[in-house]
Amino acid sequence: xxxxxxxxxxxxxxxxxxxxxxxxxxxxxxxxxxxxxxxxxxxxxxxxxxxxxxxxxxxxxxxxxxxxxxxxxxxxxxxxxxxxxxxxxxxxxxxxxxxxxxxxxxxxxxxxxxxxxxxxxxxxxxxxxxxxxxxxxxxxxxxxxxxxxxxxxxxxxxxxxxxxxxxxxxxxxxxxxxxxxxxxxxxxxxxxxxxxxxxxxxxxxxxxxxxxxxxxxxxxxxxxxxxxxxxxxxxxxxxxxxxxxxxxxxxxxxxxxxxxxxxxxxxxxxxxxxxxxxxxxxxxxx
Amino acid sequence: xxxxxxxxxxxxxxxxxxxxxxxxxxxxxxxxxxxxxxxxxxxxxxxxxxxxxxxxxxxxxxxxxxxxxxxxxxxxxxxxxxxxxxxxxxxxxxxxxxxxxxxxxxxxxxxxxxxxxxxxxxxxxxxxxxxxxxxxxxxxxxxxxxxxxxxxxxxxxxxxxxxxxxxxxxxxxxxxxxxxxxxxxxxxxxxxxxxxxxxxxxxxxxxxxxxxxxxxxxxxxxxxxxxxxxxxxxxxxxxxxxxxxxxxxxxxxxxxxxxxxxxxxxxxxxxxxxxxxxxxxxxxxxxxxxxxxxxxxxxxxxxxxxxxxxxxxxxxxxxxxxxxxxxxxxxxx
Numbered sequence: 277x278x279x280x281x282x283x284x285x286x287x288x289x290x291x292x293x294x295x296x297x298x299x300x301x302x303x304x305x306x307x308x309x310x311x312x313x314x315x316x317x318x319x320x321x322x323x324x325x326x327x328x329x330x331x332x333x334x335x336x337x338x339x340x341x342x343x344x345x346x347x348x349x350x351x352x353x354x355x356x357x358x359x360x361x362x363x364x365x366x367x368x369x370x371x372x373x374x375x376x377x378x379x380x381x382x383x384x385x386x387x388x389x390x391x392x393x394x395x396x397x398x399x400x401x402x403x404x405x406x407x408x409x410x411x412x413x414x415x416x417x418x419x420x421x422x423x424x425x426x427x428x429x430x431x432x433x434x435x436x437x438x439x440x441x442x443x444x445x446x447x448x449x450x451x452x453x454x455x456x457x458x459x460x461x462x463x464x465x466x467x468x469x470x471x472x473x474x475x476x477x478x479x480x481x482x483x484x485x486x487x488x489x490x491x492x493x494x495x496x497x498x499x500x501x502x503x504x505x506x507x508x509x510x511x512x513x514x515x516x517x518x519x520x521x522x523x524x525x526x527x528x529x530x531x532x533x534x535x536x537x538x539x540x541x542x543x544x545x546x547x548x549x550x551x552x553x554x555x556x557x558x559x560x561x562x
Numbered sequence: 563x564x565x566x567x568x569x570x571x572x573x574x575x576x577x578x579x580x581x582x583x584x585x586x587x588x589x590x591x592x593x594x595x596x597x598x599x600x601x602x603x604x605x606x607x608x609x610x611x612x613x614x615x616x617x618x619x620x621x622x623x624x625x626x627x628x629x630x631x632x633x634x635x636x637x638x639x640x641x642x643x644x645x646x647x648x649x650x651x652x653x654x655x656x657x658x659x660x661x662x663x664x665x666x667x668x669x670x671x672x673x674x675x676x677x678x679x680x681x682x683x684x685x686x687x688x689x690x691x692x693x694x695x696x697x698x699x700x701x702x703x704x705x706x707x708x709x710x711x712x713x714x715x716x717x718x719x720x721x722x723x724x725x726x727x728x729x730x731x732x733x734x735x736x737x738x739x740x741x742x743x744x745x746x747x748x749x750x751x752x753x754x755x756x757x758x759x760x761x762x763x764x765x766x767x768x769x770x771x772x773x774x775x776x777x778x779x780x781x782x783x784x785x786x787x788x789x790x791x792x793x794x795x796x797x798x799x800x801x802x803x804x805x806x807x808x809x810x811x812x813x814x815x816x817x818x819x820x821x822x823x824x825x826x827x828x829x830x831x832x833x834x835x836x837x838x839x840x841x842x843x844x845x846x847x848x849x850x851x852x853x854x855x856x857x858x859x860x861x862x863x864x865x866x867x868x869x870x871x872x873x874x875x876x877x878x879x880x881x882x883x884x885x886x887x888x889x890x891x892x893x894x895x
Contacts, residue, residue, distance in 0.1 A: 344613055372613075377680065381615035410663055411686060413852045416656075417844050431683060435663075439679045443618045450592050454635070488665030489673055496674035496721035498729050 281351070281361045282389040283557055286440050287399030288433065289370030290406045292465030292510075294336050296399065297347065297367050298326035299510040299534060299550055304349060304363075306531040309551040310560065314350040314360045322367070323347055333515055333526050339369045346385065353560075364389060370406070376443060377436050390451050395459040395557025396444060396501070398437060400487065402466040407433045410489065434487040441493070445500045460501035461553035462494060463536075467507040468514055478539055479507040506553045508536045584627055589617050592631070621680040623714030626757055629733055632677065632717070638731040640715075641863060642758045644791075645767030646783065647739030650808035650843055654767060654856070655716055655734055656686045657843035661853045662718065671860070674719040674729055681716055681736075713737040720860070730864070745794070746786045752794035763802040763863045764791070770810045770840070773818035784824040792831050803828055804862045805838040810855065811845035837862055 285293040301323045304313050317323065322345045329336050345367045353359040366386055375381055401407070410432040441460070448458050464470075464479045474482065483491035483505065494503055512533040513521035525533065536552040555561045585591035624632075632638055645651050659682040660666075662673040676682060691711060715733045722728045735758075744751045758764070766787065773780050784805075791797045805824060807817055821838050828836040839862060841855035 375615075376618070379615075380618050380620060382618050384614040384616055387616060411660065412664065413660065413844075416660060416686065417846070417852055431680075432663075435679060435683050438675070439621070442675060442677070442679065446592055446619060450595060484665070488668075489663045492662070492665060492668065492673040492721075493675060496672040496719075496729075498674040498719060498721060 281558070282364045282391060282394035283554065284366065284386060284389060284394060284396050284444075285399060286373065286396060286437075286444070287370055287401075288373055288406055288436060290338055290404050291370060291399040291401045292404075292463075292508075293370070293399050294326060294339050294367055295330065295510055296397075296463070296465060296508070296550075297365060298323065298330045298336060300365075300554060301347075301349065302327050302330065302531050303549070303551050304351060307354070308531050309549045310354050310555060311351050311363075311551060312354050314352040317347070317349050319348070323349070330511070331530055333522055335515055339367065344368050344385075373440060374436070377431060377439050382443065382447065387447065387451070390444075390447055392452055392456065394448075395461070395554075395559065396441075397461045397463055397553055397557050398441065400433070400437065400462070400464050400483070400490075402464060402469040402482075404466075410434055410487075432489075434489040437487065437490045438493050441499060441501065449500075457500060457502050459557045459559050460503040461557045462490075462503060462505045463553045464505070464507045466509065466514070467535075468509040468512060469517075470507075478505075479537075480505045482507070504538055504553075504556050506536050506538045506556070508534075508550060508553065510534045510550055583631065587617055590619055592619075619677065620709065621678055622684070622709065623678055623681045623712065623716055623736055624733070625714055629715050629717075632731065632733075636729070636731060638717075638733050639762040639863060640758075640760050641732055641734045642755075642761040642764045643735050643737075643767065644742045644764060644787065645739060645806075646743050649739060649767040649769050649772075650806075650841070651739065651767045652685055652736070653843040654765075654806060654808060654841060654859075655736065656682070657841075657853050658856050658859075659683075659686060659718065661856055662720065666853060667720065667857065667860075670722065670724050671857075672721040672723060674721040676719060677717040678715075682718075685716075685736075711736075713741070732863070742787060743783075745790050746783060749790065749794045752790065752796075755791075755795045758791075758795060758797060761797070761801060763804060764797065765804050765806050765859070767806045767808050768821075768824075770807045770813040770816075770818055773807070773820045774813060777818070777820045781820050781823055781827075785827050788824075788828050788831055788833070792833070799832040800834055802835045802837065802862055803833050804859065805836075806855070806859060807838055807840045808843065810840040811842035811847045811850040814847075815840055815842075815850060815854075 285297065287293045303309050304311055305327075307313070326336050347363075347365045347367060349363040349365070351361055351363045366383075366389065368383075372383065408430045445458075448456060452458075462479075462483075464482055467475070467479070470477075470482065480491065480494070483494070493499055494505060497503075511525060511530060512535060513525065515522050515525060532548060534550045535548055536550045538552070552561065583591055583593070585594070588594050619628075629638065629640075643651050643655065659676075662671075665673075667673070714736055716736050718732045718734070720730050720732065722730060741751070741754065745755060766784065768780060768784060788803075792799065805821060807821055810817070817838065817840050825836050825838055839855050839858045841859065842850045842852060843856070845852045845854065
């Protein structure tokens with residue numbers, strides 16, 4: 277079989293898109309999952325540089341505003357040489373996604389990737405300083421009373437996330453048709469930063485409390501995607517804030533670290549393979 | 563040959579570069595595609611550093627044609643929200659959005675989407691106000707994010723979870739209060755309200771404090787408005803008419819007795835489904851929660867009574883849209 281092969285990563289600044297991309301490359305390169313490499317990409321510079329930073333025990337820095345990468349990774353399904361294909365993954369600064377909301381502009385290059393072989397992965401990073409909280413009642417009551425609009429806050433992250441999905445669906449309908457239901461993985465990244473007493477939760481439950489608009493949107497099921505929610509930790513710990521874990525990481529084989537899962541504690545599918553959101557987005561998992 | 567193509571069989575955009583559904587720019591139409599060859603040409607024409615982009619739907623508010631397209635896809639409940647200036651129409655919609663946004667309609671209702679999400683968000687932040695002058699005298703399609711606030715529709719999809727799972731698409735009118743006061747004064751203004759012949763419910767916002775302070779004139783205005791809606795606009799008398807009594811936090815949730823006179827008059831006019839709901843969109847009082855009454859308002863939009871003939875199944879694909887009501891209004895009078 278041939279592997280469907282376009283993946284569009286959705287997310288704002290510092291939502292974990294690039295780090296997940298580099299970790300994906302490490303997993304594919306080391307043949308750790310169901311997707312394995314089928315030779316090396318012709319242009320490996322971006323992936324190699326990013327993966328090297330991660331392998332050296334650091335998270336990749338914020339993607340430059342000028343970065344417009346279309347990574348092409350030759351892949352195949354494990355044990356199925358006839359499935360050889362190319363995985364196309366664009367990577368760009370999260371500001372591009374902010375522009376999609378505020379300027380209503382969509383990259384033409386990405387438009388070409390929206391085909392029946394395209395899956396989407398939406399990134400939400402636990403504890404990101406770029407996350408903007410939703411307006412709450414107290415704030416609204418205060419400024420409706422005074423008539424003074426709030427100045428300091430941007431558009432709430434949950435509003436951006438929902439709007440991006442709605443725009444992507446409108447693009448998919450335009451390009452493929454209304455009856456097509458693309459695959460969507462909603463990935464809560466940096467799951468290791470979730471407070472310890474909540475780490476056994478279903479990631480959907482986490483969204484219900486932290487991003488209720490998005491959680492309802494997913495749960496209501498009228499969005500037009502075939503969606504599944506995952507929790508992901510690309511290396512299984514916090515390289516920046518946990519010095520002990522950093523030491524352990526540097527002593528370990530990095531491709532063995534990290535996990536992805538979906539569901540509740542009882543049916544948790546927590547495995548060392550961080551690529552399960554990719555499998556879902558590509559339709560490789562039912 | 564232009565760079566455009568369209569999945570609609572009657573559309574000539576490929577030749578004329580004009581969208582059948584009047585979208586401007588044509589790329590904003592869901593049915594239009596731009597051919598790849600031309601995309602590549604455009605890309606090459608750009609400076610090397612440029613990253614060409616194409617527009618997506620504006621998202622601020624919907625015009626009638628844009629709403630019609632959504633109605634064609636699935637049934638939408640059109641809710642006419644009327645009321646004079648400063649009666650709390652926008653606050654009411656913002657409060658409803660905030661209830662959905664914060665998850666406060668759970669567990670019986672879930673936010674299921676909105677084609678005007680940026681529009682709600684900018685209104686909640688008081689960033690999208692009426693310009694005050696030069697407003698269109700009818701609802702027009704909205705094509706650009708840069709458009710100023712214009713009369714239009716706000717969309718909110720809610721998934722009801724009980725008694726059975728049911729998706730409800732609400733389209734709320736967002737029109738200036740001056741339209742309502744103009745309708746009271748002049749019958750010829752009724753033409754701009756003709757789209758309301760397609761309405762599933764009407765909400766008339768009246769401020770509770772004003773009903774206490776200027777009772778007689780408020781009753782008079784409400785009577786005139788109801789009569790105009792029946793006689794000049796031709797609103798079907800079977801649809802729910804709900805008096806939203808706003809700022810009830812100020813009056814301590816006391817419903818002014820004048821409300822009952824207005825309800826009685828509406829019934830005398832023949833409106834068979836009239837009710838009132840006390841509302842506090844954003845409360846100043848700790849004992850009155852913000853958003854009070856909004857869930858009841860939603861309930862009132864969807865009465866489950868034998869008298870209500872306006873259920874989704876009653877409309878064919880054709881009649882779900884606006885065009886029929888624009889051209890054959892008497893069919894539902």
